[in-house]
Amino acid sequence: MKRAALLGILFLAVSFVACNSESGSATGASNSDSPYAAQVDSLLSIMTLEEKIGQMNQYNGFWNVTGPVPAGDEAANKKYEHLRKGWVGSMLNVRGVENVKAVQKIAVEESRLGIPLIIGFDAIHGYKTLSPIPLAESASWDMEAIRRSAEVSAAETAASGINWTFAPMVDIGRDPRWGRVMEGAGEDPYLGSLIAVARVKGFQGDDLSDPFTIAACTKHFAGYGFAEGGKDYNTADFGTSTLYNIVLPPFKATVDADVKTFMNSFNVLNGIPATGDRFLQREILKGRWDFQGFVVSDWGSIGEMVPHGYAEDGKHAAELAANAGSDMDMESYLYVEHLAELVRNGRVDEAYITDAARRILTVKYELGLFEDPYRYCDETREQETIGKAEHQEAVLDMAKKSIVLLKNENNLLPLKKSGQRIAVIGQFANDKNSPLGSWRIAADDNTAVTLLEGLAAYPDNSITYAEGATVTVGENSFVMETAINEDDKSGFAEARRVARAADVVIMNLGEVGWQSGEGRSRVNIDLPGVQQELLEAVYEVNPNIVLVLQNGRPLALPWADENIPAIVEAWQLGTQSGNAIAQVLYGDYNPSGKMPMTTPRDKGQIPIYYNHKNTGRPVIPAPNLVFWSHYMDESNAPLYPFGHGLSYTTFQYEGLAVNPNGDGTFKVSFTLTNTGAIKGKEVAQLYIQDVAASVTRPVRELKGFEMVELAPGASQEISFTLTDTELGFYDNDGEFVVEDGMYRVFIGGSSATEYSVDFTR
Ligand code: BGC
Numbered sequence: 001m002k003r004a005a006l007l008g009i010l011f012l013a014v015s016f017v018a019c020n021s022e023s024g025s026a027t028g029a030s031n032s033d034s035p036y037a038a039q040v041d042s043l044l045s046i047m048t049l050e051e052k053i054g055q056m057n058q059y060n061g062f063w064n065v066t067g068p069v070p071a072g073d074e075a076a077n078k079k080y081e082h083l084r085k086g087w088v089g090s091m092l093n094v095r096g097v098e099n100v101k102a103v104q105k106i107a108v109e110e111s112r113l114g115i116p117l118i119i120g121f122d123a124i125h126g127y128k129t130l131s132p133i134p135l136a137e138s139a140s141w142d143m144e145a146i147r148r149s150a151e152v153s154a155a156e157t158a159a160s161g162i163n164w165t166f167a168p169m170v171d172i173g174r175d176p177r178w179g180r181v182m183e184g185a186g187e188d189p190y191l192g193s194l195i196a197v198a199r200v201k202g203f204q205g206d207d208l209s210d211p212f213t214i215a216a217c218t219k220h221f222a223g224y225g226f227a228e229g230g231k232d233y234n235t236a237d238f239g240t241s242t243l244y245n246i247v248l249p250p251f252k253a254t255v256d257a258d259v260k261t262f263m264n265s266f267n268v269l270n271g272i273p274a275t276g277d278r279f280l281q282r283e284i285l286k287g288r289w290d291f292q293g294f295v296v297s298d299w300g301s302i303g304e305m306v307p308h309g310y311a312e313d314g315k316h317a318a319e320l321a322a323n324a325g326s327d328m329d330m331e332s333y334l335y336v337e338h339l340a341e342l343v344r345n346g347r348v349d350e351a352y353i354t355d356a357a358r359r360i361l362t363v364k365y366e367l368g369l370f371e372d373p374y375r376y377c378d379e380t381r382e383q384e385t386i387g388k389a390e391h392q393e394a395v396l397d398m399a400k401k402s403i404v405l406l407k408n409e410n411n412l413l414p415l416k417k418s419g420q421r422i423a424v425i426g427q428f429a430n431d432k433n434s435p436l437g438s439w440r441i442a443a444d445d446n447t448a449v450t451l452l453e454g455l456a457a458y459p460d461n462s463i464t465y466a467e468g469a470t471v472t473v474g475e476n477s478f479v480m481e482t483a484i485n486e487d488d489k490s491g492f493a494e495a496r497r498v499a500r501a502a503d504v505v506i507m508n509l510g511e512v513g514w515q516s517g518e519g520r521s522r523v524n525i526d527l528p529g530v531q532q533e534l535l536e537a538v539y540e541v542n543p544n545i546v547l548v549l550q551n552g553r554p555l556a557l558p559w560a561d562e563n564i565p566a567i568v569e570a571w572q573l574g575t576q577s578g579n580a581i582a583q584v585l586y587g588d589y590n591p592s593g594k595m596p597m598t599t600p601r602d603k604g605q606i607p608i609y610y611n612h613k614n615t616g617r618p619v620i621p622a623p624n625l626v627f628w629s630h631y632m633d634e635s636n637a638p639l640y641p642f643g644h645g646l647s648y649t650t651f652q653y654e655g656l657a658v659n660p661n662g663d664g665t666f667k668v669s670f671t672l673t674n675t676g677a678i679k680g681k682e683v684a685q686l687y688i689q690d691v692a693a694s695v696t697r698p699v700r701e702l703k704g705f706e707m708v709e710l711a712p713g714a715s716q717e718i719s720f721t722l723t724d725t726e727l728g729f730y731d732n733d734g735e736f737v738v739e740d741g742m743y744r745v746f747i748g749g750s751s752a753t754e755y756s757v758d759f760t761r
Helices: 003-016 037-045 049-055 074-085 097-110 134-138 143-159 179-183 189-204 240-247 249-256 278-288 314-324 334-344 350-366 379-385 389-402 451-455 492-500 531-541 558-563 577-585
Strands: 057-060 090-092 118-121 217-221 261-264 294-296 404-408 421-425 462-466 504-510 545-550 566-569 651-660 666-674 680-690 701-710 715-722 742-748 756-760
Touching: 037 350, 049 057, 049 074, 049 334, 049 350, 057 074, 074 097, 097 118, 097 379, 118 350, 134 143, 134 179, 134 189, 134 389, 143 189, 143 379, 143 389, 189 240, 189 249, 189 701, 217 249, 217 278, 240 249, 261 278, 278 314, 294 350, 314 334, 314 350, 334 350, 389 577, 421 451, 421 492, 451 462, 451 504, 451 577, 462 492, 492 531, 504 531, 531 545, 531 558, 545 577, 566 577, 651 680, 651 742, 651 756, 666 680, 666 701, 666 742, 680 715, 701 715
Parallel strands: 057 090, 090 118, 217 261, 261 294, 421 462, 421 504, 504 545, 545 566
Antiparallel strands: 404 566, 651 666, 666 715, 680 701, 680 742, 742 756
């Protein structure tokens, strides 16, 4: 059937069919506020049950969609057949205009109703031009830079035919063992909410039908970041206070920012797999929060309810997921197989099916796909957009802003620009792959600027390089383990030789790009392989070391913190990595990043996070007394607290005062002064503590921050307004309450600040 004919059918449907439907009976049903409500309802009225279920079915792309299906590939043949029948609403991992066009053509031109596909993809920190990993970006505390980074990612993703990204991941992460902390915004719900919104705005822009924007997907709903032991996919177990105050706020923030889709999660929470959790999906998300978009399952997560011990078989799983509010089945194949029968047998209310299809169709309308199913399929635009210079500049800017200066004794940094003999040591300094990090499906391998390449822009110093130790002996994105060299120290002698002859040694150590991300949890959060020994061996001959860390999670490196004079957290910074690091090391960019996650001193302290509750015995009562909340063999303090990050200048906070504004709000004011010798930016942070509450509150909670740039010697008065929003919290019924009583306000450059003042509400 040709497209013109199809659009004719759709038009007729739009014109003649009333917009009422049975969906009103479904809990958390979508409403009819959408400007496309009439079109969607008209379309729904001519769809068979199977076609509606088809919208709820998402398939992964198959190898080379534009070529012939390999003989005997039954799965691929089935997908083609279902596309033709109108039984597929979405595909993921089909990318590139040519491929997307090919599958879209089948859906639009060969199926009965010609409903276009929504094409999903994990553009997590860029498409081909890569930004820093999301955790690194979060260290910038710079919402405009983060929004811009998502906008660049959207532009490249959309140019390759895709119109939906499975990002942002907004899971709060308190456990650096969990490999997916690299994909989130760290441990704090306030910062995490702002970042989540910045990302949604960057992806979706102001107009979803603009061919440079794409639909965002908030994931993973909910609790996935609390996987026990940091082991991916594991059970999450936490109380209601944590659910409402820590886990849910970033999700809710994106609903308020009009995110179009949600993804549920793999984990079980309180005995219920999130995919089958009606309370989360129907009551909270679609009910209380009035979310109008649709929920996609995580990959195969409907089927995984069987091994979870929640569903007896695939059919039962489909029933539970549909009833719980999972609108689209990603790669379980269970909706398409069982839902029609489940509806006919009365196990699933058809209202749920119609509601899910309505939600999905509405997003397709909003993307402009009904107006032009090939809206994202323009070869010229694809060529002009992907990798363009403007995008390289944006990711470089983001990369510089993501770097955190953890330590800088005796002003070892910034480096002098001439006359220096610099030894560069470590595999990563010459590695074009690892800086790309995890989750970079569309990027070409080995496309990052290395640190050595970045340093070459400063030719008046001499550079000698030694690998020192090969960290990996094989790197692959899908094999079980990235093989790490655990014993070969044959490169140590050469590393010591170049270090001995140098004024300054830059050691670029850390994790391989694939050592974090999905399914990549670690029990050790140290330097993999023989790198720690290499660091100590080089230190023996030249302690003048700048340690540049490259990693996807906070690393517990207490020896380095004690001994190495300068430490730079450079994460995995994406395509422009080496340029960004070099510009920071030489002071052409004065670092301003702040840690978005607490760094433990030792993995045994995990979970360690700044916004913890107090115990009844928080401080040592007298020297040598045992009975207080502590470890016998390690301090309670982290290595680096949440919010920590230095600059090449210094800042001083003074004059903190809190005054009532007379309208129930409070003004917090103080003066910030640049007390150093160069211009710099500081993220001034505001924390509060509700000293006594009907549900105990954390020892401090971030409730505001401002990034201020000051010339040397300059001061600025800064003020924040505390309203009920900042002072309140969710009680154990999920109700937002604000209580009278004493509050404490802390101001400073990290969550460890002790500069505080009390006030009474
Ligand atoms: C991940 C999701 C991702 C999906 C599709 C899953 O394994 O958990 O975050 O979006 O795969 O690639």
